[in-house]
Amino acid sequence: MRTRYLSAAALAVPFALFTAGPAAAAESATIDLGALNNSGASGTAELYLDEEANTLTVNIDTMGVVPGLPHAQHIHIGGQNICPPMSAAGDDGVLSTPEGQPFYGGIQLSLTTEGDFGPDSALAVERFPVASGSGEVSYERTFDLSQIDGDINLADVSVVQHGIDTISPNGQYGPPPPVSEIDPSLPLEATAPALCGATDQMGQMPSGGVDAGGGGTAGVENEALFALGAAGLAGAGALAYRRRTARGDV
Numbered sequence: 001m002r003t004r005y006l007s008a009a010a011l012a013v014p015f016a017l018f019t020a021g022p023a024a025a026a027e028s029a030t031i032d033l034g035a036l037n038n039s040g041a042s043g044t045a046e047l048y049l050d051e052e053a054n055t056l057t058v059n060i061d062t063m064g065v066v067p068g069l070p071h072a073q074h075i076h077i078g079g080q081n082i083c084p085p086m087s088a089a090g091d092d093g094v095l096s097t098p099e100g101q102p103f104y105g106g107i108q109l110s111l112t113t114e115g116d117f118g119p120d121s122a123l124a125v126e127r128f129p130v131a132s133g134s135g136e137v138s139y140e141r142t143f144d145l146s147q148i149d150g151d152i153n154l155a156d157v158s159v160v161q162h163g164i165d166t167i168s169p170n171g172q173y174g175p176p177p178p179v180s181e182i183d184p185s186l187p188l189e190a191t192a193p194a195l196c197g198a199t200d201q202m203g204q205m206p207s208g209g210v211d212a213g214g215g216g217t218a219g220v221e222n223e224a225l226f227a228l229g230a231a232g233l234a235g236a237g238a239l240a241y242r243r244r245t246a247r248g249d250v
């Protein structure tokens with residue numbers, strides 16, 4: 001009986017993956033962005049992952065950020081996929097980008113306006129969106145993911161927008177000191193995070209959350225794999241293989 005049960009479970013995996021196919025090909029997530037460093041800013045990020053085309057479209061709308069200045073912004077992965085509490089700030093009371101990293105992870109995608117968008121462009125200040133005179137950023141770009149290393153899993157991403165004016169409020173970044181911990185040629189105000197949102201965190205919060213679209217589908221798919229245990233792992237391998245194949249087609 002035990003053997004028969006396992007066989008049935010193993011059969012169920014490819015079936016589940018097959019039926020989830022169309023949904024897995026396009027996933028989306030809407031992430032509420034909350035203020036860090038008392039920036040007073042707020043906003044939303046919408047991510048749309050097209051696995052067939054191997055592209056990620058990112059829409060970000062924020063308000064209350066420092067007007068007229070560029071705002072570095074990234075997709076961070078590989079941390080706890082949560083936004084840092086301000087208690088993670090050092091003695092200076094300012095939460096720097098490295099201090100937030102254990103929570104939101106490292107930079108996977110630099111959300112630039114043009115050109116390179118890998119981690120090397122993390123501080124390409126001249127290619128990040130500039131806030132309007134009323135402190136709003138409206139951003140959209142579609143990225144060809146075959147140009148970067150690693151995968152984007154919408155269930156595990158954090159979106160961070162940087163740039164604050166709360167250390168020396170004067171309508172500009174700096175003047176330093178303090179300097180940025182990641183680039184001493186920049187003031188800390190230019191690189192400290194102003195906004196953060198994480199898909200994992202959304203699931204733990206009663207308000208907001210990942211939209212029903214594709215992000216939810218991804219979560220359900222993951223839960224199914226966990227529930228199936230060893231049989232699920234075999235399914236996960238098949239899924240990873242399918243993704244690599246899809247990527248190779250681009």
Ligand SMILES: [Cu+2]
Pocket residue numbers: 072073074075076107160161162
């Ligand atoms: Cu960042």
